[in-house]
Amino acid sequence: xxxxxxxxxxxxxxxxxxxxxxxxxxxxxxxxxxxxxxxxxxxxxxxxxxxxxxxxxxxxxxxxxxxxxxxxxxxxxxxxxxxxxxxxxxxxxxxxxxxxxxxxxxxxxxxxxxxxxxxxxxxxxxxxxxxxxxxxxxxxxxxxxxxxxxxxxxxxxxxxxxxxxxxxxxxxxxxxxxxxxxxxxxxxxxxxxxxxxxxxxxxxxxxxxxxxxxxxxxxxxxxxxxxxxxxxxxxxxxxxxxxxxxxxxxxxxxxxxxxxxxxxxxxxxxxxxxxxxxxxxxxxxxxxxxxxxxxxxxxxxxxxxxxxxxxxxxxxxxxxxxxxxxxxxxxxxxxxxxxxxxxxxxxxxxxx
Amino acid sequence: xxxxxxxxxxxxxxxxxxxxxxxxxxxxxxxxxxxxxxxxxxxxxxxxxxxxxxxxxxxxxxxxxxxxxxxxxxxxxxx
Numbered sequence: 410x411x412x413x414x415x416x417x418x419x420x421x422x423x424x425x426x427x428x429x430x431x432x433x434x435x436x437x438x439x440x441x442x443x444x445x446x447x448x449x450x451x452x453x454x455x456x457x458x459x460x461x462x463x464x465x466x467x468x469x470x471x472x473x474x475x476x477x478x479x480x481x482x483x484x485x486x487x488x489x490x491x492x493x494x495x496x497x498x499x500x501x502x503x504x505x506x507x508x509x510x511x512x513x514x515x516x517x518x519x520x521x522x523x524x525x526x527x528x529x530x531x532x533x534x535x536x537x538x539x540x541x542x543x544x545x546x547x548x549x550x551x552x553x554x555x556x557x558x559x560x561x562x563x564x565x566x567x568x569x570x571x572x573x574x575x576x577x578x579x580x581x582x583x584x585x586x587x588x589x590x591x592x593x594x595x596x597x598x599x600x601x602x603x604x605x606x607x608x609x610x611x612x613x614x615x616x617x618x619x620x621x622x623x624x625x626x627x628x629x630x631x632x633x634x635x636x637x638x639x640x641x642x643x644x645x646x647x648x649x650x651x652x653x654x655x656x657x658x659x660x661x662x663x664x665x666x667x668x669x670x671x672x673x674x675x676x677x678x679x680x681x682x683x684x685x686x687x688x689x690x691x692x693x694x695x696x697x698x699x700x701x702x703x704x705x706x707x708x709x710x711x712x713x714x715x716x717x718x719x720x721x722x723x724x725x726x727x728x729x730x731x732x733x734x735x736x737x738x739x740x741x742x743x744x745x746x747x748x749x750x751x752x753x754x755x756x757x758x759x760x761x
Numbered sequence: 762x763x764x765x766x767x768x769x770x771x772x773x774x775x776x777x778x779x780x781x782x783x784x785x786x787x788x789x790x791x792x793x794x795x796x797x798x799x800x801x802x803x804x805x806x807x808x809x810x811x812x813x814x815x816x817x818x819x820x821x822x823x824x825x826x827x828x829x830x831x832x833x834x835x836x837x838x839x840x
Contacts, residue, residue: 610824610825610827611808612808615805643809647813649816649823649825650822
């Protein structure tokens, strides 16, 4: 992974960055290379306003930082940072600010003693983010921490046209905003009712926050309007007799979202995707993105999807199989600056 | 286990979440395995949350009755 990172830094293709002044930097001990300062961003070194100072972003997949690593970070940060704090990034990574570029090799060598790695920025698969998942969060339906570590191991750092952010939420509360990610996975469980076990206690009707469950006024037995169901499993957890049981369980998949100046709402393309199919979906999505993005420079997958939605659907349907959502729609801009009345998203030339 | 003669009673009408659950949990801790606790809780948020939490603690809800604006739960202590 480390070698791959240094290779990728050399080929970072943001043209504006080529004009910046170049410096010789030792990223690993005894291995000096010439970079321009903006290119270092790709390796997790983010240029600051202050001359020669950088913020070093650490790789903290899913925001889970083992205490041994945390202790090491606290120990080495004051040696190299000119400040007495770390910053927690919006994507769960610890960042050490005010580090001089001449200290990069020493800092990363010190962190490596506890197995702590430096993250990455730039046009590639970023460190994945995730909630605590089902392991101990009562609402969690899927072990997204486990899946997040798997994504980090297998896909972190893969080069793309632009940044590629993956996030996971354990349940439909979706704290990790999978609709705002280039690719997002969210846990979901289908409720199934076993009439024989039901005592008509009506608790499910009270537990359902979506109004999907109605209890018969006489018998108390529930009927479900599945069109209102979010697959959150509140009914299953509340049912005292286990009359509500788990049916299909898996991942809701969203694609093409982003935040930033002009946020895009990602598209929901699959429901109940089994966990063991997640890797294949990630690989195929990146394959499509890198292929259709050829010669397009810095373009997010959401922009390509708006333009080539039907092409994408045809490509991904065989991968998603029975889990594909029948009527998925292309990603849409989510206008948040309502005063900016003159701005119109460039109308993508929609390909048939 | 005696459904007709619960070993203990808690009237939690007007007690909000999660205090109603905490009181239920503390009461169950004082009791012996197999004994039954009768709890009265309000409709709305309490009935949506309390049974779920009791179940997650591993206890068994053996009966739920709706009585006017509130619910009567019979909980068997497990473990």
